[in-house]
Amino acid sequence: MEKIKLDDFTRFKFLSGLKYSPDGKYAGFIVHRMDLDDNKYLSNIWVYDPTEDRYFQLTALDKEGSFEWLDNETILFSGNRNPKDKDKLESGEEFTHFYRISIHGGEATEAFTIDRKVTAILPVDEGMYLFTAEFNVNRKSLDGLSDDDKRKELENRKEEKDYQVLDEIPFWANGEGFINKTRNRLYIYRDGEISPITDEYTNVEILSLNKDKSMAVMCSRKYVDKMPFTNEIYLYDIASGKLDMLDDGNELSHDYADFIDGENVVSAASDMERYGVNENQKFYLYDVKTGRRSLITPDLDTSLFNSVGSDCRYGENEPFVTDGGYLYFTATDRYNANLYRMDKEGNIVLMIGRDGAIDSFDVKEGRILYTAFRGLKIAELYRQENGGEVQVTEFNEWLHNERALSRPEKLEVETAPGVVIDGWVIKPVDFDKSRKYPAILDVHGGPKTAYGEIYFHEMQYWASQGYFVMFCNPRGSDGRGNEFADIRKKYGTIDYDDLMKFTDNVLERYGNIDSDRMGVTGGSYGGFMTNWIIGHTDRFKAAASQRSISNWVSDFGTTDIGFYFNPNEIGGSPWDNIEEYWEHSPLKYADRAKTPTLFIHSDEDYRCWMGEGLQMFTALKNFGVEARLCLFHGENHELSRSGKPKHRIRRLKEMTGWFDAHLK
Numbered sequence: 037m038e039k040i041k042l043d044d045f046t047r048f049k050f051l052s053g054l055k056y057s058p059d060g061k062y063a064g065f066i067v068h069r070m071d072l073d074d075n076k077y078l079s080n081i082w083v084y085d086p087t088e089d090r091y092f093q094l095t096a097l098d099k100e101g102s103f104e105w106l107d108n109e110t111i112l113f114s115g116n117r118n119p120k121d122k123d124k125l126e127s128g129e130e131f132t133h134f135y136r137i138s139i140h141g142g143e144a145t146e147a148f149t150i151d152r153k154v155t156a157i158l159p160v161d162e163g164m165y166l167f168t169a170e171f172n173v174n175r176k177s178l179d180g181l182s183d184d185d186k187r188k189e190l191e192n193r194k195e196e197k198d199y200q201v202l203d204e205i206p207f208w209a210n211g212e213g214f215i216n217k218t219r220n221r222l223y224i225y226r227d228g229e230i231s232p233i234t235d236e237y238t239n240v241e242i243l244s245l246n247k248d249k250s251m252a253v254m255c256s257r258k259y260v261d262k263m264p265f266t267n268e269i270y271l272y273d274i275a276s277g278k279l280d281m282l283d284d285g286n287e288l289s290h291d292y293a294d295f296i297d298g299e300n301v302v303s304a305a306s307d308m309e310r311y312g313v314n315e316n317q318k319f320y321l322y323d324v325k326t327g328r329r330s331l332i333t334p335d336l337d338t339s340l341f342n343s344v345g346s347d348c349r350y351g352e353n354e355p356f357v358t359d360g361g362y363l364y365f366t367a368t369d370r371y372n373a374n375l376y377r378m379d380k381e382g383n384i385v386l387m388i389g390r391d392g393a394i395d396s397f398d399v400k401e402g403r404i405l406y407t408a409f410r411g412l413k414i415a416e417l418y419r420q421e422n423g424g425e426v427q428v429t430e431f432n433e434w435l436h437n438e439r440a441l442s443r444p445e446k447l448e449v450e451t452a453p454g455v456v457i458d459g460w461v462i463k464p465v466d467f468d469k470s471r472k473y474p475a476i477l478d479v480h481g482g483p484k485t486a487y488g489e490i491y492f493h494e495m496q497y498w499a500s501q502g503y504f505v506m507f508c509n510p511r512g513s514d515g516r517g518n519e520f521a522d523i524r525k526k527y528g529t530i531d532y533d534d535l536m537k538f539t540d541n542v543l544e545r546y547g548n549i550d551s552d553r554m555g556v557t558g559g560s561y562g563g564f565m566t567n568w569i570i571g572h573t574d575r576f577k578a579a580a581s582q583r584s585i586s587n588w589v590s591d592f593g594t595t596d597i598g599f600y601f602n603p604n605e606i607g608g609s610p611w612d613n614i615e616e617y618w619e620h621s622p623l624k625y626a627d628r629a630k631t632p633t634l635f636i637h638s639d640e641d642y643r644c645w646m647g648e649g650l651q652m653f654t655a656l657k658n659f660g661v662e663a664r665l666c667l668f669h670g671e672n673h674e675l676s677r678s679g680k681p682k683h684r685i686r687r688l689k690e691m692t693g694w695f696d697a698h699l700k
Contacts, residue, residue: 039500049431052351060400128193171221210643332382342373344393344488353396368515371488409490459508474699475504479558483512510534571625578698586652626655632662638671
C-alpha cells in the first residue's frame with residue numbers, strides 16, 4: 037500500500053450533528069468535505085433509514101451545515117441560496133432564509149425568512165419557532181424603518197465597518213471576530229411576527245424545549261462592561277410568555293440544561309470552588325415547579341465531554357441527550373471518550389465503553405446511534421445492537437484500503453512517585469530495525485485535553501516520512517480527574533518534568549531513535565510548552581511552536597479569555613502578581629534558547645493572539661537563534677482543525693519542511 041500523503045486529509049469525510057426524527061424511524065446527519073479548488077468546506081444533509089439499514093444524501097447545494105426535524109419526514113434547514121443574497125449581506129442587512137425538504141425526495145422549498153442572523157432555531161408548532169440571533173446593542177435596528185431610513189442605516193453600517201469601538205470585555209472571541217456589545221438574543225417567531233424574549237444585554241447560550249414543547253429552558257448571562265464567568269438558568273412558558281429564573285441564586289457555571297422529564301431540569305455545572313474554571317462539572321436537578329435545586333452526583337469527578345484530540349473533525353456535536361427519563365452524555369475516561377446514561381437520582385451506567393472516541397450521538401426510546409473513531413478509522417456512523425457495535429457508513433474506508441498506517445504503541449511511564457502517565461509511540465511506516473530514525477515529540481493543547489489512540493493525520497504523515505512520533509498525557513491533561521488536571525501555578529514545572537521523563541523513557545525503550553535528531557511541536561498549550569522547552573533544554577534540534585502563549589502578562593490583556601483564564605491559572609493579576617506571571621512566561625527564558633524554531637500563528641487567533649508568537653520570534657532573532665514565522669491571514673485558533681484546506685496544507689508543509697531541514 038502507498039504511504040499517507042500530506043494532502044490526504046482533503047479527501048476525508050467528516051460527520052456531525054446526528055439527530056433522530058421525532059418517531060425514531062429515521063436519523064439525519066451532516067457530511068462535510070473539502071473543496072480544494074475553492075478552498076472551503078462543503079456540507080450536506082444525509083439520512084439514515086435503520087429499518088432498511090441504508091443511508092443516502094438528501095441535499096446537494098453544499099451549504100447545509102445544520103438542521104432540525106419539523107416532523108417525522110420533513111427537515112428544516114437554513115441557507116442563503118439566492119445569488120442576490122451576497123449583495124444584501126455585504127450591504128449590512130441581516131437575514132436568514134429557512135427551507136423545508138421531505139426526506140423522500142423532491143426540491144427544497146422556502147419556508148420563511150427571519151430578518152436576523154439566526155444562530156439556532158427550534159420548531160414549536162406550525163408557524164411558531166423559538167430562535168436565537170445576533171443582536172448588537174450599539175447598532176440601530178432596521179425594524180419599522182422607511183425605505184429611505186433603511187438605506188441611510190445600511191450606508192452608516194457600511195461606513196462603520198472601517199472602525200471598531202470597544203467598551204467591554206471580552207471585545208472579541210476566537211472564531212467569531214469582534215463581539216463588543218453583541219449578544220445572542222432569544223426571540224419567538226409567530227406567523228411572520230418576531231418578538232424578543234430576552235433583553236438586549238442578555239446572552240443566551242443553551243436553549244432546549246420540553247417534550248410537549250410548552251416550555252423552554254435556557255442558560256444565559258447578562259452583563260455590561262465585563263462578562264461574568266457564571267450564568268443562570270431560566271424557564272420560558274411559551275403560552276403565557278413568562279420568563280423566570282430557575283436556579284436559586286448560587287453562582288454556578290452551567291454548560292448544559294435540559295428537561296430530563298416533565299417535572300425536572302438537569303444541568304451540568306461547576307461551582308469552581310476547589311479547582312477553578314477548569315473544574316469538572318457535576319449534575320444538578322431542578323424541580324420545575326419549586327425551583328429547588330439538588331446536587332445529584334456529589335462524588336462525580338470526570339470530564340463530561342469528549343476531549344480526545346484529533347485533527348480530523350469538522351462540525352458541531354451535542355454532548356448531552358435526554359430520552360425516556362434518562363440523560364445520556366459523553367465523558368473522557370483517561371484516553372477514550374465513552375457514552376453514559378444517568379437517571380434523575382444521579383445513578384450512572386456505562387452504555388458504550390470501547391477504545392476510541394464517540395463524537396455525536398442520539399437516543400430514541402433507548403436505541404442509540406452515534407459517530408465514533410475506532411482504531412485508526414476516522415469517525416463513521418455506528419448503531420448499538422444487542423450490546424454490540426455495528427458500523428453503518430464507510431465514507432473513509434479507502435484510507436485503510438489504500439494507505440499504510442502505523443498503529444500507536446501504548447506506554448505507561450511513572451514520572452513521579454505514584455504518578456503514571458499514558459503515552460504512545462508511532463513507528464515509521466517503513467521501520468527497519470537496523471536503522472536510526474529522527475523523532476518528533478507532539479504536545480497537545482488545553483492543557484485540559486487528552487491524546488488517545490485515534491487517527492491523527494499529522495502524526496501518521498510524519499510516520500510515513502520516516503519519523504518516530506511520540507506523544508503523551510502529562511499532568512494537566514483531561515480524563516484523570518480534577519487533581520491530575522490541576523496545574524494552576526505550576527505551568528512549566530510538573531508538566532515539563534512529565535514530558536521530559538516520558539521522552540527519556542521512550543529513548544530507553546526504542547533504541548532506533550536518534551537522540552541527536554529529535555524535534556518538538558505543539559499547539560495552544562502545546563505551543564506554550566514548546567516555547568518553554570526551548571528555553572529550558574537544548575536536547576531538541578528543531579521546534580515548531582503553534583498558536584502559542586509566550587508572555588502571560590500580554591496574554592492577559594489581548595485574548596478573549598485572558599482576563600479570567602490567566603488569573604485562574606497563574607493566580608491574581610499582572611498588577612498584584614507580576615513575578616509569577618513573568619516566572620511562568622517562556623519569554624523570560626528566550627535568551628537561553630538555542631533551538632531553531634518555526635512559529636505558526638494566525639492573525640485572527642483571538643485565543644492566543646498573534647502578538648504571543650511575534651514576541652517569541654523577535655526574541656529568538658534578537659539573540660541570534662534561527663527562527664521563522666509563518667502567519668496565516670484570515671485564520672483563527674482552529675487553523676489545524678478547521679482552517680481553509682490550502683492553509684492546512686501549507687501549515688503541514690511548513691512544519692514538515694522545517695523538521696526535514698534540521699533532523700534529516
